[in-house]
Amino acid sequence: MKYFFILALLSLNSYASTGKVPTHWMSSENQENNFLTSTNEAEMTGLETAYLKILNVNQDLFKEISLDAKKTWSLQSIKTELALSAEGTIGVMGAGGEAALELVWIRKGTSNGSSSFVENSAPEAEEIQMNGEMNEAAILREITPIVDMALSSQRSPKRQKVLQRLYSEAIKFQKTIRELESTPVMGPWYAYKYQLELYVSAEGDVLFFEVGNAIRLRLEWWRLKKDQAPLIQSPFAPTELSENAKFIAGIASDLEAMGNLNFENGFKLNCLKVGVGSTVKGNLLIVKSKASATGSIFFKRDDISQESFALPNLMEEVSSYGMIENNVIKQIPRMSFRSGIEKAAKIATFFAKHAKTSEESKFELRVIETELELFTNGGIGIVNVEGSAGLTLFATRNVTI
Amino acid sequence: MSKWPATATLFILIACKHDSPTVESIPVIGLDKGGKSTVNYIPQKAFKRKLGTFFAEISDQVSTTLEQYEPNPNMPWTLSRVSVGLGIESEFEILDEMIEAEIESDIEFRFQKI
Amino acid sequence: MKSLLFITLFFCIHAQAGILRAPKIIARQLKAKLYSTERALTQYEQSHTTYIYKDTDETAYYLKRIRLLVAPFAAFKVPMLEIKIIPKIEFRWTRKNPAGWRNYNNQRS
Numbered sequence: 001m002k003y004f005f006i007l008a009l010l011s012l013n014s015y016a017s018t019g020k021v022p023t024h025w026m027s028s029e030n031q032e033n034n035f036l037t038s039t040n041e042a043e044m045t046g047l048e049t050a051y052l053k054i055l056n057v058n059q060d061l062f063k064e065i066s067l068d069a070k071k072t073w074s075l076q077s078i079k080t081e082l083a084l085s086a087e088g089t090i091g092v093m094g095a096g097g098e099a100a101l102e103l104v105w106i107r108k109g110t111s112n113g114s115s116s117f118v119e120n121s122a123p124e125a126e127e128i129q130m131n132g133e134m135n136e137a138a139i140l141r142e143i144t145p146i147v148d149m150a151l152s153s154q155r156s157p158k159r160q161k162v163l164q165r166l167y168s169e170a171i172k173f174q175k176t177i178r179e180l181e182s183t184p185v186m187g188p189w190y191a192y193k194y195q196l197e198l199y200v201s202a203e204g205d206v207l208f209f210e211v212g213n214a215i216r217l218r219l220e221w222w223r224l225k226k227d228q229a230p231l232i233q234s235p236f237a238p239t240e241l242s243e244n245a246k247f248i249a250g251i252a253s254d255l256e257a258m259g260n261l262n263f264e265n266g267f268k269l270n271c272l273k274v275g276v277g278s279t280v281k282g283n284l285l286i287v288k289s290k291a292s293a294t295g296s297i298f299f300k301r302d303d304i305s306q307e308s309f310a311l312p313n314l315m316e317e318v319s320s321y322g323m324i325e326n327n328v329i330k331q332i333p334r335m336s337f338r339s340g341i342e343k344a345a346k347i348a349t350f351f352a353k354h355a356k357t358s359e360e361s362k363f364e365l366r367v368i369e370t371e372l373e374l375f376t377n378g379g380i381g382i383v384n385v386e387g388s389a390g391l392t393l394f395a396t397r398n399v400t401i
Numbered sequence: 402m403s404k405w406p407a408t409a410t411l412f413i414l415i416a417c418k419h420d421s422p423t424v425e426s427i428p429v430i431g432l433d434k435g436g437k438s439t440v441n442y443i444p445q446k447a448f449k450r451k452l453g454t455f456f457a458e459i460s461d462q463v464s465t466t467l468e469q470y471e472p473n474p475n476m477p478w479t480l481s482r483v484s485v486g487l488g489i490e491s492e493f494e495i496l497d498e499m500i501e502a503e504i505e506s507d508i509e510f511r512f513q514k515i
Numbered sequence: 516m517k518s519l520l521f522i523t524l525f526f527c528i529h530a531q532a533g534i535l536r537a538p539k540i541i542a543r544q545l546k547a548k549l550y551s552t553e554r555a556l557t558q559y560e561q562s563h564t565t566y567i568y569k570d571t572d573e574t575a576y577y578l579k580r581i582r583l584l585v586a587p588f589a590a591f592k593v594p595m596l597e598i599k600i601i602p603k604i605e606f607r608w609t610r611k612n613p614a615g616w617r618n619y620n621n622q623r624s
Binding site: 452455458459461462463465466467469470472473475476477478479480481482483484485486487488489490491 | 537541542549556581590593597600601605606608610611
Binding site: 060078080085087090 | 427428429430431432436437438439440441445448449452453454456457460461463464465467468470482483484490508509510511512513514515
């Protein structure tokens with residue numbers, strides 16, 4: 001009989017401690033000081049153990065995949081998602097809700113997650129015609145085949161409706177980014193691309209959020225500069241900047257609060273995606289949830305260290321950012337946002353720092369996207385499955401963004 | 402012989418429900434119909450056994466198909482990546498109780514040309 | 516007994532075929548969608564490409580990448596694995612920068 005008790009005790013001891021993130025990681029509380037040491041050490045150890053276990057499970061799934069070196073098209077990377085319950089338990093992403101972490105595993109032996117194939121083999125772009133205004137006919141000509149491509153994948157009789165909607169969004173975007181062109185250099189961080197995301201339902205409705213069997217269309221406008229561009233000019237005086245240019249410049253400056261964090265395992269924080277919406281007048285706002293987003297602005301930081309020069313941070317001119325939540329615009333104190341960014345960096349740091357790839361695995365974890373929720377008081381936390389993510393912070397290792 | 406130790410043991414083992422973690426289980430986080438978060442613990446081995454072979458086959462088939470793709474040389478746009486996302490719904494048996502764990506859009510395979 | 520053995524064998528083979536069939540179906544659908552989307556995108560006129568520019572003509576935004584996510588068909592079951600698959604496919608199309616232009620960075624030179 002004593003063996004029954006031993007067996008029972010062993011069964012009880014086989015319970016694993018759950019991995020949970022500290023509660024304040026998910027809340028609006030910024031907690032500037034002693035971010036990690038103020039939390040329970042046992043709790044952090046449990047979280048690390050649970051996190052590593054899930055990473056190992058992910059890698060075990062890839063074991064049987066054979067990678068044929070002779071093929072020109074092959075599996076280069078795999079993306080998986082992790083989520084947090086409302087109580088903070090970390091686990092594999094299930095059905096419904098927001099993912100907290102998106103992990104990109106890249107095949108070992110490749111230089112980075114992107115291919116140089118496009119640059120080498122695509123046909124030369126046509127001569128560029130520069131206009132004072134982006135000609136509306138030109139916009140229509142540019143997006144029409146994109147609409148046709150999207151609709152070719154489903155039966156939708158409402159081509160004209162989709163075309164009209166996408167065209168109006170492109171026009172709106174054109175007006176917005178004309179102002180972004182004047183955004184001054186505010187430090188190592190800068191806006192490098194704008195992404196417009198739309199869903200087209202089977203009925204031909206164009207929406208900003210996913211519904212049913214909609215197809216998703218993402219258009220990316222990348223910022224370019226001329227090969228022979230002169231040295232960076234001094235920033236414009238604040239009075240010369242539009243509201244949107246100040247918005248972008250302010251956020252780029254606030255990203256400096258993250259500091260230049262590098263880790264022993266090669267990860268670094270070098271990209272941030274901000275979901276944006278706009279007022280009727282066209283002023284940019286940060287969005288609380290993706291359903292309100294009309295697009296996203298991506299900021300990045302170059303690897304090369306910058307020559308230091310004094311730059312204005314527009315703290316007096318930009319004291320708050322607009323945020324749209326449930327169709328209501330609220331003002332987020334900029335200093336709180338800045339503190340929130342610093343907290344977000346520390347959260348992302350934890351997951352990047354403890355990311356381990358087994359030596360046997362054919363894929364290496366090289367990109368960790370931390371999904372963040374922005375609160376009304378400017379606080380930022382990692383999103384749980386019930387929340388809404390408006391910001392994404394990228395930690396990358398040996399990957400060119 | 403008293404039966405109560407065996408009964409107690411059986412009771413303890415039954416108390417090990419699917420909503421409790423064990424070393425060999427992994428948590429799956431989702432939302433219920435009311436929009437509240439849920440945590441289900443599913444057997445790690447079953448999870449890996451079910452999906453590992455399938456993923457290998459997907460990778461092979463998609464690679465082979467893309468190898469046969471001949472792009473239009475005159476098109477200004479180049480196909481730079483193809484992603485195959487797999488939403489997976491599965492049932493796992495835990496202590497004679499069949500529970501349904503849904504995992505959707507969890508894994509995305511990305512194919513590129515070298 | 517022989518009948519039982521035969522029936523069991525039949526279902527095992529059928530289930531095994533289910534595992535192999537699903538990836539092939541996904542690959543076949545991918546091929547069909549790939550060519551249909553390429554055909555539509557090929558309609559793009561190769562005339563002048565315009566883009567927004569700044570007053571000093573030094574920087575601009577350029578439509579460089581398109582990503583299209585489609586769900587080619589409804590979910591299907593793989594009996595032996597007792598799983599249901601809901602596949603989604605995304606095509607990412609990219610084009611080169613115009614001649615004389617490169618991706619923006621903050622470098623001084």
